[in-house]
Amino acid sequence: MGFRIRRRSTMAAIALAAASVSAGAFLVSSPATADEGVRVDGAGRLVSLSAPVGRTLRPDSGTDATKQATAHLKALAGRFGVDARSFTVERTTAVPGGSIVRFQQTVGGAPVLGAQLIAELDTKGGLASLHGHVSATGERAANPRRQAGDVKGRGRQAFAAETSVAAGSFEESEPQLAWFDPALWAGTSSQGQVRLVWSVKVEPTELEGWGGEVLLDADSGAEVLRLSDKHEISRAICDANSTYVASNSACASKSAKRVEGGAATGIADVDAAYNLFGATSTFYQTNFGYDLTANIGSTMSGDRTKRLRGTVRACVTGYGCPMENAFWNGKGMIFGPGFTTADDVVGHELTHGVTEHTSGLVYSSQSGAINESLSDIFGEYIDQTDGLGNDSAGVRWDMGEDLPASIGVIRSMSDPTRYQDPDKVSSSYWYTGTNNSAYVHINSGVGNKAAFLLVDGGTFNGQTITGLGMTKAAQIWWRTQNTLTSSATYKEMNTVLPAACRALATAGTAGITAADCQQVDKIVLATEMNLTPAA
Known part of the structure; x- marks a missing residue:
């Protein structure tokens, strides 16, 4: 049959466990002993609730998942120490075995960034769990001293400075009022730090630079927080220059011809691998929000930074020299000469790493x-x-x-x-x-x-x-x-x-x-x- 791109890697099962976070986050708990699967904090507030096996908590609200979840929230919000009226339905999603309804906390008509409760329902509308994050903002009016027009252009300026790209290369959304509670991001109690902000979302209009979101104090106009969409890709490309390498080797940064942020080397295979690693990473991040470096990047002795690693112009025992092949070995990519010029081949091999970490x-x-x-x-x-x-x-x-x-x-x-x-x-x-x-x-x-x-x-x-x-x-x-x-x-x-x-x-x-x-x-x-x- 014709040449086949081969992958040399031992597949291994990978188990991921969710870690608990500190007070302020309401999490699903295992109802091993509690009759209703209830966890409470030191003040007696409900921290999480999940139904034990074979039992669900049902409202009388018909068959509409959104209405069913809303009925559950009304019945239980007080036990979380919050008012159900301060939550609006963000979206309802059908999943195998039931539905997921996501509620957004609002105060004075403005959303509290990151403050959400999620209800998981079975196929009959029974509540399997209610969990999420809420803010102790209290009732207050969303009355900013600075108006939307006062902060226009600030988002573009912020990302122009961050990326060293002209401000005209960005476009920004209309500023939206929101509440920012840093405790939600840190997993601690609110401690009166909640503030009203203007949220401005920024996107680049060209291929260079990156965007994100800027939070500006609604009273002073000062920047409170900048959330960059920059995909922290990190690459390391080595050049075997037609010498033999081990089939399970990966490029160490100290041996790399080009690492993240480095200038082009003039070695066609090295620069092509660097560029196509970037193109593949951009595809996964843009389409699925999947960080290729974080998920399939590897570390090396003396280099604890996760990187997408590749060795070009390599020879491997059993494949000859020059090697007319390319493969993912579980740690990185190994390319024969010229194989870094094919974007579908590079994307193919890196996707083996994605598959290893997903299905x-x-x-x-x-x-x-x-x-x-x-x-x-x-x-x-x-x-x-x-x-x-x-x-x-x-x-x-x-x-x-x-x-x-x-x-x-x-x-x-x-x-x-x-x-x-x-x-x-x-x-x-x-x-x-x-x-x-x-x-x-x-x-x-x-x-x-x-x-x-x-x-x-x-x-x-x-x-x-x-x-x-x-x-x-x-x-x-x-x-x-x-x-x-x-x-x-x-x-x-x-x-x-x-x-x-x-x-x-x-x-x-x-x-x-x-x-x-x-x-x-x-x-x-x-x-x-x-x-x-x-x-």
Whole structure:
């Protein structure tokens, strides 16, 4: 079969535990002994409430989740030491097994930044938990001495100074009144520090710089807090210069040719890796709020800063020298010469790190094929949206169109059969052998075809599909990535992919609608994900 991008990494299960925070935050507690799952503070106020197994607390408020949650809040707010009338519904989201209703605390008609209560309901409206953060602001009027016009332009100025970019390169929202309670951010009691502020949101109009939010004192106009959206990417790129490195090595900063903030080196592979690490990081942050460096970056002895690490122009035993390959090894990226020029390849490999830290798909059999497919999907979505490389119509859905000529394109997502990969589960190209690397790379074609149809649509295997475009498709695949089990099969994908769409449609994410989800139903049917593949 053609060249396959391989990934050398041992998958390991990663468990994440939520940590408790100090007073001022109301958290879900485990009702191991308390009859109602109640926790109270030293003053006797309710800190959190969760129903014990087999029991829920029900209001008589019909079947509307928002009304049901509001009824629960009215009944229990006093036990939290707050007035239910000071909360408004921010949004209601349907999730498997029930709904989540988020309440925002307001005082004098202005929101208290970060002060929210969240009600989790079961399918019948029973309260499973009520938790969140509230501020002891007391009732007061939102009467600012400084008016909105007095603080206009201050947000642009703040971020111009922070980023060394001209103020004209930013645009800011209309100032909005809000209450700022620093205790909510610190997890301590309010202590009378609550103040009225003007909140100004700022966005860059060009690719350079970054934006965020500036809080300005509504009486003095002084800056209270600046919340930057700067994505703290940290990169370290080493150059093996056609020498052998260990397959499990990672770039140490002291050996790096280029680290975060460093100038271009003039070494094409080094600078390309640095730039494409940045493009991939921007894609994940912009579309999903996912910090690539924080989540898959690694530290090294003598360098405790998390960084995205890559070694270019590397040779690895078993792959020859020069190495015509690239792989993620659990700590960072290793590239053969020229492989850093392909944005879909770089995005593909870094997505293996994302998968390891989200769904944890085991790199074997069908779950391995889905693992490979997700890397192709996000790698290609990055490729088509980063403005880099060759994205012309003829190669738009090819994987590796920017690889060195000696390698060339390795897969087609629009027509996997061009490279003898299956486009549906019953395809004669479905690999049934015992070579795991061949299995996962070849059988990824089914997911790849689905990803192409989700964006562009088309008629395939008796189904005519209307494409949803890149933005909606990316959100559906991201939800799927976070929902799959580590041992997922295409039969599981057959359930999860449509369910992801419906959850997003219910939440109103990216404008996804129920009609869009009908197209997803057609896609899993066309690619036959519901079938059991040949043994």
